[in-house]
Amino acid sequence: xxxxxxxxxxxxxxEALACRGDQVVLVGRDxxxxxxxxxxxxxxxxxxPELFRADFAVLDDVRGLAERLRAAYDRIDxxxxxxxxxxxxxxxxxxxxxLSMQANHLAPFLLSHxxxxxxxxxxxxxxxxxxxxxxxxxxxxxxxxxxxxxxxxGTSKQANILFTVEAARxxxxxxxxxxxxxxxxxxxxxxxxxxxxxxxxxxxxxxxxGAETLVxxxxxxxSRLVNGAYYADRRLRRPWPKAADPQLAARLWAASAxxxxxxx
Numbered sequence: 001x002x003x004x005x006x007x008x009x010x011x012x013x014x015e016a017l018a019c020r021g022d023q024v025v026l027v028g029r030d031x032x033x034x035x036x037x038x039x040x041x042x043x044x045x046x047x048x049p050e051l052f053r054a055d056f057a058v059l060d061d062v063r064g065l066a067e068r069l070r071a072a073y074d075r076i077d078x079x080x081x082x083x084x085x086x087x088x089x090x091x092x093x094x095x096x097x098x099l100s101m102q103a104n105h106l107a108p109f110l111l112s113h114x115x116x117x118x119x120x121x122x123x124x125x126x127x128x129x130x131x132x133x134x135x136x137x138x139x140x141x142x143x144x145x146x147x148x149x150x151x152x153x154g155t156s157k158q159a160n161i162l163f164t165v166e167a168a169r170x171x172x173x174x175x176x177x178x179x180x181x182x183x184x185x186x187x188x189x190x191x192x193x194x195x196x197x198x199x200x201x202x203x204x205x206x207x208x209x210g211a212e213t214l215v216x217x218x219x220x221x222x223s224r225l226v227n228g229a230y231y232a233d234r235r236l237r238r239p240w241p242k243a244a245d246p247q248l249a250a251r252l253w254a255a256s257a258x259x260x261x262x263x264x
Contacts, residue, residue: 001024001027001076001078001080002025002027002082003028003054003080003083003108003111004027004083005024005027005028005034005082006026006028006029006030006033006034006036006037007028007033007207008184008207009082009184009207009211009214010028010082010211011026011037011040011041012206012207012210013080013082013214013215013218014026014037014041015040015041015044015045016208016215017215017218017219018044018045018047018049019045020215020219022218023049024050025049025050025051025052025069025073026038026041026049026051027054027065028051028053028054028083029053029056029083031053034051037051038051052065052068052069056102056103056107056108057093057094057099057102057107058093059095059102059106059107059110062107062110062111063110065111066111066114069115070118074118075118075120076115076118077119077120077121078119078218079111079115079119079122079123080123080124080214081108081122081124081160082124082125082214083104084100084103084104084125084156085099085100085103085104086153087099087153088149089149090143090144090147090152092144096141097140097141097259098140098141098143098144098152100149100152100156101140101141101143101155101156101159103156104153104157104159104160105159105160105163105256106140106256106260108124108160108163109163109257109260113257113260113262116171116174120174120175121175121176121177121218121222122164122167122174122175122176122177123176123177123178123179123214123217123218124160124164124176124177124178124179125160125178125179125181125214126160126164126179126180126230126239127153127154127157127160127180127181128232129150129157130157130160130161131154131240132150132153133151133154133155133159133242133243134151134154134155134158135158135159135162135248135252137248137251137254137255137256138251138255140255140256140259142155143155158242158243159256160178161178161230161243161244162243162244162245162248162249162252162253163252163256164177164178164229164230165228165244166246166249166250166252166253167228168227168229169228169246169249170253172227175222175225175227176227176228177217177225177226177228177229177230177231178229178230178231179213179214179217179231179232180213180230180232180237181205181210181211181213181214182204182205182209182210182232182233183205184204184205184209184210212233212234213232213234216234217231230243230244
């Protein structure tokens with residue numbers, strides 16, 4: 001199952017996995033783009049994927065998605081937490097959280113919990129932008145003050161890596177990995193003319209190249225990987241210390257569970 005699968009890295013990964021014979025499930029926010037993505041995967045692989053719509057800016061959408069998935073599948077071999085956004089203005093969701101923190105971390109955190117007993121492994125799309133993060137588990141809305149898009153995005157990506165670290169500790173039976181896809185030409189920041197122009201003219205990676213490590217992590221034998229680790233270009237990497245601190249990871253887990261209403 002690939003979230004954020006209507007375009008970019010998620011769509012490229014879904015297409016690659018389907019062409020290898022995997023049954024893929026696509027999750028996206030926009031119905032028309034999700035349908036178009038499903039058509040593309042079908043044309044490439046010959047099999048029509050299942051489509052599920054959910055908006056990660058609404059936690060009730062995530063809860064509803066989990067219910068529908070649990071009703072449809074007894075097992076999800078791989079949950080690819082790929083959905084995310086870079087938010088150019090300070091925005092608060094209906095749930096009361098800074099948008100990039102919710103869409104990039106809290107929503108996949110909640111989804112992973114609600115599907116935990118059905119998942120074979122978790123692969124989360126992180127980013128080298130975690131270096132610019134300034135995570136404070138005591139205030140998940142800290143980015144709203146003196147808002148800077150890259151800092152907010154980097155903080156959410158720092159959270160992705162810390163989630164992976166703590167998931168590996170708490171859920172040893174469910175291997176968890178995260179990865180940096182590189183700087184990829186996608187719809188990220190499409191609302192900004194400057195960012196959109198840069199995406200067109202700069203030598204960024206293609207979505208297919210960015211998805212390679214996701215596909216690799218989804219298919220590798222766990223004995224060949226390090227549980228809880230961070231990868232880039234199919235190689236083990238060391239994230240910045242603030243994204244690998246086990247005490248910070250435990251604090252973030254507790255704060256996130258409280259934020260999304262999960263006991264324990």
